[in-house]
Amino acid sequence: MNNEEVLHEKPLVVHDAGHAIHEHHHQSFITKYIFSQDHKMISKQYLLTGIIWAVIGGFFSVIFRLQLGFPDQTFPFLEDIFGHWAKGGRLDTEFYYALVTMHGTILVFFVLTAGLSGTFSNFLIPLQVGARDMASPFLNMLSYWFFFLASIVMFSSLFLQTGPASGGWTIYPPLSALGDAMDGSKGGMDFWLTSIALFIISVLLGGLNYITTVLNMRTKGMYMTRLPLTVWSFLFTAILGVLTFPVLLSAVVLLLFDRHLGTSFYLSDIVIGGKILPNEGGSPILFQHLFWFLGHPEVYIIALPAMGITSEVISTNSRKPIFGYMAMVGSFFAIASLSFLVWAHHMFVSGMNPFLGSFFVLFTLLIAVPSAIKVFNWLTTLWKGNIHFTPGMLFAIGFVSLFISGGLTGIWLGNSALDLHLHDTYFVIAHFHLVMGVASMFGMFAGVYHWYPKMFGRFMNHTLSYLHFWISFIGAYFIFWPMHYEGLAGMPRRYYDFSNWESFKMFGGLNEFISITAIIVFAAQFLFIFNFFYSMYKGRKVTERNKNPWHSTTMEWTTPIHPPHGNWVSEIPEVHRWPYDYGKDGRDFIAQTEPVGADESKH
Amino acid sequence: MNTFFLIAIVVLIFLVIFQISKASEYVSILKGEEKARKQNNKINGFLMIAFLILGLIGVWWCNDLLYPKTLLPHGAGSSEGNSIDTMMWITIVITGIVFFITQILLFWFSFRYQESDKRKAYYFTHNNKLEIIWTGVPAITLTILVVFGLKYWFKFTADAPKNSQVIEITGHQFGWEIRYPGRDGILGRKNYKLTDPAKGNPLGVDWSDAASHDDVHVPTTMHVVVNRPVKLVINSQDVIHDVGLPQFRLKMDAVPGTPTTLWFTPILTTKEMAKKTGNPDFVYEISCDQMCGRSHFTMRGVIVVETQKEFNEWWIKQRPEYLKAKQFLTTTADSTKTVALENHQGSIIK
Numbered sequence: 044m045n046n047e048e049v050l051h052e053k054p055l056v057v058h059d060a061g062h063a064i065h066e067h068h069h070q071s072f073i074t075k076y077i078f079s080q081d082h083k084m085i086s087k088q089y090l091l092t093g094i095i096w097a098v099i100g101g102f103f104s105v106i107f108r109l110q111l112g113f114p115d116q117t118f119p120f121l122e123d124i125f126g127h128w129a130k131g132g133r134l135d136t137e138f139y140y141a142l143v144t145m146h147g148t149i150l151v152f153f154v155l156t157a158g159l160s161g162t163f164s165n166f167l168i169p170l171q172v173g174a175r176d177m178a179s180p181f182l183n184m185l186s187y188w189f190f191f192l193a194s195i196v197m198f199s200s201l202f203l204q205t206g207p208a209s210g211g212w213t214i215y216p217p218l219s220a221l222g223d224a225m226d227g228s229k230g231g232m233d234f235w236l237t238s239i240a241l242f243i244i245s246v247l248l249g250g251l252n253y254i255t256t257v258l259n260m261r262t263k264g265m266y267m268t269r270l271p272l273t274v275w276s277f278l279f280t281a282i283l284g285v286l287t288f289p290v291l292l293s294a295v296v297l298l299l300f301d302r303h304l305g306t307s308f309y310l311s312d313i314v315i316g317g318k319i320l321p322n323e324g325g326s327p328i329l330f331q332h333l334f335w336f337l338g339h340p341e342v343y344i345i346a347l348p349a350m351g352i353t354s355e356v357i358s359t360n361s362r363k364p365i366f367g368y369m370a371m372v373g374s375f376f377a378i379a380s381l382s383f384l385v386w387a388h389h390m391f392v393s394g395m396n397p398f399l400g401s402f403f404v405l406f407t408l409l410i411a412v413p414s415a416i417k418v419f420n421w422l423t424t425l426w427k428g429n430i431h432f433t434p435g436m437l438f439a440i441g442f443v444s445l446f447i448s449g450g451l452t453g454i455w456l457g458n459s460a461l462d463l464h465l466h467d468t469y470f471v472i473a474h475f476h477l478v479m480g481v482a483s484m485f486g487m488f489a490g491v492y493h494w495y496p497k498m499f500g501r502f503m504n505h506t507l508s509y510l511h512f513w514i515s516f517i518g519a520y521f522i523f524w525p526m527h528y529e530g531l532a533g534m535p536r537r538y539y540d541f542s543n544w545e546s547f548k549m550f551g552g553l554n555e556f557i558s559i560t561a562i563i564v565f566a567a568q569f570l571f572i573f574n575f576f577y578s579m580y581k582g583r584k585v586t587e588r589n590k591n592p593w594h595s596t597t598m599e600w601t602t603p604i605h606p607p608h609g610n611w612v613s614e615i616p617e618v619h620r621w622p623y624d625y626g627k628d629g630r631d632f633i634a635q636t637e638p639v640g641a642d643e644s645k646h
Numbered sequence: 647m648n649t650f651f652l653i654a655i656v657v658l659i660f661l662v663i664f665q666i667s668k669a670s671e672y673v674s675i676l677k678g679e680e681k682a683r684k685q686n687n688k689i690n691g692f693l694m695i696a697f698l699i700l701g702l703i704g705v706w707w708c709n710d711l712l713y714p715k716t717l718l719p720h721g722a723g724s725s726e727g728n729s730i731d732t733m734m735w736i737t738i739v740i741t742g743i744v745f746f747i748t749q750i751l752l753f754w755f756s757f758r759y760q761e762s763d764k765r766k767a768y769y770f771t772h773n774n775k776l777e778i779i780w781t782g783v784p785a786i787t788l789t790i791l792v793v794f795g796l797k798y799w800f801k802f803t804a805d806a807p808k809n810s811q812v813i814e815i816t817g818h819q820f821g822w823e824i825r826y827p828g829r830d831g832i833l834g835r836k837n838y839k840l841t842d843p844a845k846g847n848p849l850g851v852d853w854s855d856a857a858s859h860d861d862v863h864v865p866t867t868m869h870v871v872v873n874r875p876v877k878l879v880i881n882s883q884d885v886i887h888d889v890g891l892p893q894f895r896l897k898m899d900a901v902p903g904t905p906t907t908l909w910f911t912p913i914l915t916t917k918e919m920a921k922k923t924g925n926p927d928f929v930y931e932i933s934c935d936q937m938c939g940r941s942h943f944t945m946r947g948v949i950v951v952e953t954q955k956e957f958n959e960w961w962i963k964q965r966p967e968y969l970k971a972k973q974f975l976t977t978t979a980d981s982t983k984t985v986a987l988e989n990h991q992g993s994i995i996k
Contacts (some may be wrong), residue, residue: 120649137940211937213921217902218885218938224819225939260682311903312838315819315884319839326885327901327975362767370777392888393899394906397803401796408788408795412810415784416777418748423756423776427768431683432690440694440756447748451741454788458795460802461737464730464895467888467935505686506667513693520701528712533892535935537945545747546892546931566656570663596686626767 074339078188080180081608085187086165087498087513090491092194093158094572100149103142106564110134112558114540114551128206137226139539140209144227148197148235150309150480152242155345157190159487160284163348164253164277166494171271173262173618175609178255182248189245193238198233208235211537213338216309216330220301223316232302236295243288243295250288253281262598264618270370271597271622274353275372279379280344286383287340294333302326328393335386341538343382345479347375349486350417350446353439356489357421359595360436361428362631364623367420374413379409391459392466400459407457414450418443429626433593434508435493441516442485448520449478452527467537470530473523481519488512488571495575496592500604501582507574511567518564522557529553594632597622601636665731684761691760698753702746717892718921723930723951724910726897729798736794740787758761802896806877806909814879815932815947816849817887817900819939820914822932823849826862828966833879834858841883846971850883853968853975862965867948868932870912872955878910887945890935893919897935919951 079085110133117132125210128138128541165183169176169292177183200207209227210219213234222229257270257278261552270278300306301322309330356595358365365371391400421443430436452474455461458534465471488511495503541547585592591600598618602610616636628644674682704849713719724727759765814825814833827833834857841850851858872877880889882900890897898908912930920928932947952960 068873136943140940140942141935186649209940215886215937221885224885299941313884314838314841317843319841323903326904328904364769364771366770367772367777369772385773389950392897394904397799400803401799404795404799405792408792409785411788412781415744419780420753420777422748422755423770425752425759427770428755428759429762429765429767430687430691430756431762432687432756437690440752443752444749447745447752451745454741454791455734455737456734456884458737458791458799460730460795461734463728463802463897464892465899467890468892504667504671506670507663509686509690510663510667518699520704524705525708525712528708528716530850531716531718533717533890533933535933537937540943543944544931544933544946545925545927545929546933552713569660573660573664577671623771626769628764628769 066468078184080176080184082165082169082177082180082183083498083606083608083610084149085183086162088187088267089157089161089165089190092191093154093162093487094575096149096153096194097158098568098572099571100146100154101568103146103149103564104136107142107146108512108558108561110139110539112555114542119464134539136539138206139228140211140225140537141206141231143537144209144211144214145197145201148208148239151212151258151341151345152239153190153194153197154486155479155483156246156284156341157242159483159490160277160280160344160348161187161190161249162487163273163352163490164249164492166255166283166498167271167273167599168256168277169260170497170602170606170610171274171597172257172260172621173265173598173611173615174256174260175611175615177252178260179252185253186248186252188247189241189248193241196234196238196241196585196614200238201518203230203234205229205231207231213331213334214298215334216298216301216327217313217315220298221313221315221320222308223318233299236299240292240295245286246288250284252279252417253277254285257281262615262618265598265635268369269618269621271351272354272368272375273348273351274369275375275599276347276354279375280347283344283347283379283382287337287344290333291337294330294337297333298330299319328390328395331390331393332387335384335389338389339386340379340382342475342479343378343599345483346446346486347378349442349483349489350375351423352486352490352493353442354424355597356433356435356439356493357424357443358623358625359493359593360431360433360439361424362431362594362625363424363428364503364625364627366423367416368621368623370416371420376418377413378410380407381413385410388457388459388462391462397459404457404459406489408454411450411454411457414446418447418450433492434503434505434512435489435593437509437512437516438489438492441512441519441646442482442489444483444516444521445477445485448524449474449476449482452468453478466532467535468530469526469534469536472536473526473530476523476526477519481515481523485515488515488591491575493593494599495578497599497602497606499579499582500585502585502592503578503582507570511570514567514570515564517581518560518567521560522564525553525557596634598635601634668691687761691757694753694760697756698750698757701749701753713820717895720947722893722895723914723919724891724894724896724912726798726802726910727893728913729801730895733798740791747964796832802909806907807875807911810875810877810909811870812877812879813870813880815868815889815900816881816883816936817889817934817945818883819885820934820941820945822866822868822889822945824864824866824868824947825849825851825967827854827857828860828862830860831859832857834861836881838883841889845974846967849967851967851971859968860966861968862964864964866946867950869950869952869957870962871954872912872915872918872951874954875909875911877907880906881910881988885938886936887938888936889947890933891930891949892933893930899936906978908950915951915953917952 119132121129121132128135205226208231218224219228219232297308301308301310307322307325309327311327313320354365387403388407528552585604590604601616618635619638620635622635722731816823835852835855836850837852838850880898880900882902887900888897894910896910898906920926930949934945
C-alpha cells in the first residue's frame with residue numbers, strides 16, 4: 044500500500060493542498076483525540092499513558108524503598124493509602140513483593156516498551172521516512188487500544204482482595220502457578236497473564252505496522268541507507284518484538300493451563316501447604332527458557348530505541364555527522380541478532396546443563412563488541428564537535444554515561460563463573476537499572492525534549508529541564524552506584540528486611556541514603572511532568588522562524604508547525620542525501636530534502 | 647501536623663523553582679535569546695567537567711567507604727571462591743580501565759568541544775582504521791575473559807571429587823532441611839507422595855529402601871568438615887528456591903522435580919573466618935536467592951564449617967530419622983508399604 048492509498052481509505056484527510064487544514068475542523072473530538080488513526084495522536088496517547096504508568100511504577104518503588112531504607116519505622120500514611128496492606132503503617136511482606144513485582148512489570152512493559160518505542164516509533168517513523176501515516180492506521184489505532192485494555196486489566200488487579208501478582212516480574216512457576224504458594228498467585232496472577240496477553244497483541248499490531256511502514260512507505264529517494272538511525276533502531280526493535288513476544292504468549296498460555304486446567308507443563312513433585320499435588324513430569328525450567336527467549340530481546344527492545352534517539356540527538360547537537368553510520372547500523376543488526384542467542388544467561392544457576400551454558404557465555408560477551416562500537420562512535424561524534432547543550436542533548440550524553448556504567452557490569456554477569464556469585468544480588472539490580480532502566484528512561488527524556496516542539500508546536504521551559512536533568516543524573520548514580528558494593532557483599536535482591544542476616548545487615552545506613560535519594564529523584568520527575576503539561580498550553584510557541592529549532596536535517600522538520608493528518612500539506616518532499624550532513628563544506632547543516640550541489644564535496 | 651508541614655514545604659519548593667524558571671524564560675527573551683542560550687551552554691559545559699571531577703572523587707570516596715563491607719577484603723571461605731575472586735579482580739581491572747577512559751573522554755569532550763563561535767565542527771563521517779581497531783581490541787579482550795570464565799565454569803560444574811561428603815539440602819517455604827547419608831554413604835530413595843510430617847516423614851523418604859534407614863535429617867544447620875569437598879544435592883518441595891552461599895561465592899537453584907548439585911571445598915572453619923573478619927558473631931549463612939513467597943527474606947540456613955574432630959563429636963549425637971518414623975510404620979505398616987511400592991518409579995535420588 045503506498046502513501047496516497049492510505050489516505051484515500053479514510054474520509055477526513057488531506058486530498059489536496061488547499062483544503063487540508065480546513066477539513067481538519069470537521070473531525071469530532073472522538074475521532075481526533077480518542078479513536079484517532081493519526082500516528083501523531085496515537086503516539087501522544089502512548090506517551091501520556093506511559094507517563095501515567097511511570098508515575099505509578101515510580102511511586103511503587105518509593106514505597107518499597109521506604110521499607111528497605113527504614114525497616115524499623117512505621118509510616119501511618121501508608122495505611123491511609125493501602126489499607127490492610129499496610130496495617131499500622133508497616134508494609135505487609137506480601138504487599139512488598141506485590142509492589143516489587145508491579146514496579147518491574149509496569150516499567151519494563153508499559154513504560155519502557157509501550158511508552159518508549161510506542162511513542163517514538165509512531166511519531167517518528169512516518170515523519171522521518173516521509174510517509175503520510177502508518178501502513179495501516181486502523182491496526183495502529185487498535186494497537187494503542189489493546190495496550191489501553193492491558194493497562195486497565197493490570198490496574199484493576201491492584202484492587203483485588205488478594206492483591207496483584209507478587210511473584211516478581213519474571214513470574215517463575217511454580218510460585219506463580221499455585222494459589223497456595225502466595226496470595227499474589229491467586230486472582231492477581233490471572234489478571235497479570237490476561238493483561239500481558241493483551242499487551243502482546245498490542246506489540247504485534249504495532250510492530251508489524253512499523254516494519255511495513257519502514258520497508259514500503261519511504262518517500263522518493265529515501266533509500267534504506269539514508270534512514271536516520273532512529274528509524275533503523277525502531278525497525279530492529281519492531282522485528283525483535285514480532286519474533287519474541289509470541290513466545291512469551293505461549294509461556295503465558297501454558298501457565299494459564301497449569302493454573303486452571305490441571306496440566307503439568309511446569310509442575311512436578313510438589314508438596315505445598317501440606318497438600319501433595321498430583322502433577323508430575325513438568326519442568327519449571329521450561330518456563331524460564333520460554334520467558335527469557337522474550338525476556339532478553341526485551342532488554343534490547345527497550346535499549347535500541349534509546350540508542351537510536353541518542354545517536355540522532357548527539358549528532359544534531361554536536362553539529363557533526365554521526366561517526367560511522369554504517370557501523371552504527373551494523374551494530375544494531377549485530378545486537379538484534381545476537382540478542383536471540385543469549386537468553387539463558389539469566390539461567391546459569393537454574394540447574395541448566397553447564398555445557399549449554401558455555402555457549403551463552405560466549406554469545407553474551409560477544410554482544411559487548413557491537414555495544415562498545417556504539418559507545419566509541421558516540422564519543423567520536425562528540426570529538427571536535429560544536430556542542431549545543433539542549434535539554435535533549437544533556438539526556439543523550441547522560442544516556443551514554445549510564446550505558447557505559449551499566450554495560451560494563453554486564454561483562455561480569457554474563458561470565459557464568461562470576462554469575463555463580465553475583466546472580467540475584469544487588470549487583471544485578473545496579474547493572475540493569477543503569478543499563479536499561481535509567482539509561483532508556485534518559486533516552487526517552489532526550490526524545491521528548493528534542494521532539495516536543497514538533498509534537499505540540501511549543502517549547503518546554505529550559506531551566507526546568509536543566510534542573511530535571513542534573514537532579515536525575517546525579518541521583519541515578521547516587522542510587523545505583525553503591526548498590527554494586529551491596530552486590531559484592533552477596534546481598535540478595537527481593538528481600539523485605541536484612542536485619543536478621545549476619546552477612547547483610549551492615550548496609551543499613553546506605554539503604555537509608557539510597558531511599559532518600561530515590562524519593563528526591565522521584566520528586567524531581569514532577570519538574571518534568573509539570574513542564575510537559577504546562578508547556579503544552581503555556582509554553583513559548585514555535586514560529587515559522589524557528590520551526591526547525593535544533594537545525595536538524597531530517598524530514599520531520601519540513602512539515603508545518605502543526606502537521607495535519609497526512610503530515611505534509613502539499614506533496615511529500617523528495618530526499619537527496621543521508622541525514623547527517625552537519626558541518627559539511629562550511630555549512631551548519633544541509634536538510635535531507637536539499638538536492639546535492641554540483642560542487643559539493645563527497646564524504 | 648508534621649506531614650502537613652512537609653507537604654507544604656515541598657509544594658513551596660516547587661513553586662519557587664517554577665517561578666524562577668518562568669522568570670528566566672522572560673529574562674532570556676529580554677536579553678536576546680541567542681545570548682541567553684550561549685550562557686546556558688557555558689553553564690552546562692562547566693557542569694559537565696564538574697560532574698566528571700566530582701564524580702571521580704565520589705567513586706574513590708564511595709569505594710573507601712564501602713569496600714571494607716564487601717566480601718572481597720577477607721577472601722572466600724572456599725577454594726572455588728578464591729578462584730572466582732581472582733577472576734573478579736581481572737574483570738574489575740579490565741572493565742575499570744574501559745570505564746575510566748570512556749567516561750573521562752565523554753565528559754572531557756563535552757566540556758572541551760562545547761559551542762564556540764571560533765570553532766567549526768569537524769566533518770568526520772567514518773574512518774575504517776579506527777573502527778577496525780575498536781572492534782578488534784574489545785573482541786580480543788573479551789575472548790580472554792571468556793576463556794578464563796569458561797575454564798572455571800567447567801571446573802566448578804564438573805563432577806564433584808570422589809572424596810566429597812554428600813549432603814542433601816531441601817528447600818521449602820520457608821526453610822531448609824538437611825539430610826546426611828549414614829554409614830553406607832548412600833541417601834535413601836525419596837518419593838514426594840510419601841511426604842507426611844505427622845508420621846515423621848517430612849521429606850518423603852521411601853522407607854522401603856534400606857539405604858534410608860541410617861540417614862540423618864536435621865533442620866536448618868549443616869555441619870561440614872573443613873578442607874573436605876562437599877557435594878550438595880539440592881531439592882525443593884514446593885517452589886523454586888536457591889541455595890545462596892555468599893562466602894563460598896556460589897549458588898544453585900532448588901527446583902521441584904529436578905534435583906541439582908553443587909560442590910565446593912570449604913577452606914576456613916567458621917571460627918577461623920570469624921577471626922579473619924573480626925566479627926565474633928560470624929556464621930556461614932545460606933540465603934534463599936530466588937524469590938519464593940511472602941517470607942522469602944527469612945529463609946535462612948547455616949553452615950558450620952569445623953574440624954574433623956568437632957564434626958565427629960556432633961555427628962555421634964545424631965540419630966537416624968528412620969528410628970523416629972518407625973513407630974508409625976509398625977502401626978500402619980501395610981498401607982505405607984503398598985504406597986511405597988506403587989510409587990517405586992517416582993523421583994529417585996541416590
